[in-house]
Amino acid sequence: xxxxxxxxxxxxxxxxxxxxxxxxxxxxxxxxxxxxxxxxxxxxxxxxxxxxxxxxxxxxxxxxxxxxxxxxxxxxxxxxxxxxxxxxxxxxxxxxxxxxxxxxxxxxxxxxxxxxxxxxxxxxxxxxxx
Numbered sequence: 408x409x410x411x412x413x414x415x416x417x418x419x420x421x422x423x424x425x426x427x428x429x430x431x432x433x434x435x436x437x438x439x440x441x442x443x444x445x446x447x448x449x450x451x452x453x454x455x456x457x458x459x460x461x462x463x464x465x466x467x468x469x470x471x472x473x474x475x476x477x478x479x480x481x482x483x484x485x486x487x488x489x490x491x492x493x494x495x496x497x498x499x500x501x502x503x504x505x506x507x508x509x510x511x512x513x514x515x516x517x518x519x520x521x522x523x524x525x526x527x528x529x530x531x532x533x534x535x536x537x
Contacts, residue, residue: 412465413462413465413466416461416465417458417461417462417465420457420458420461421458424454424458428450428451428454431447431450432447432450432451435447435450435506438499438502440498440499442492442494442497442499442503443499443502443503445492446489446492446493446503446506446507447506449485449488449489449492450485450489450506450510452481452484452485452488453482453485453486453489453510453513454513455481455485456479456481456482456484456485457482457513457516459481460478460479460481460482460516461516463478472519475517476517479516479517482513482514482516486510486511486513486514489506489507489510490507490510492507493507504534505533505534508529508532508533508534509529509530509533511529511532511533512525512526512529512530512533514529515529
């Protein structure tokens with residue numbers, strides 16, 4: 408029974424990854440840019456790290472505040488990698504900057520109160536070009 412509940416809690420994240428992240432990855436790879444590919448690989452790492460963190464959280468009690476930073480280490484590293492792929496001189500700089508800006512919303516798991524508002528703020532602050 409507990410395993411079924413765990414699976415249900417993670418299914419929305421899995422659905423999001425399948426419905427939104429996989430098509431993004433495929434489209435980004437189709438651009439044919441090594442820099443975009445590197446950033447896209449980092450985006451995938453962020454989602455894997457978040458999935459691992461969420462799996463831990465649904466199986467255990469809420470982590471102590473002192474432990475959250477350690478548990479989110481992989482997410483933080485992958486988010487930094489996404490940001491490091493930005494290069495103002497690159498032909499793809501607008502794409503790279505927009506993706507990096509949007510990925511800031513993935514830090515929602517570190518927000519102790521009202522992560523929904525945090526995500527909305529991050530989405531609204533993402534630079535949009537076009």
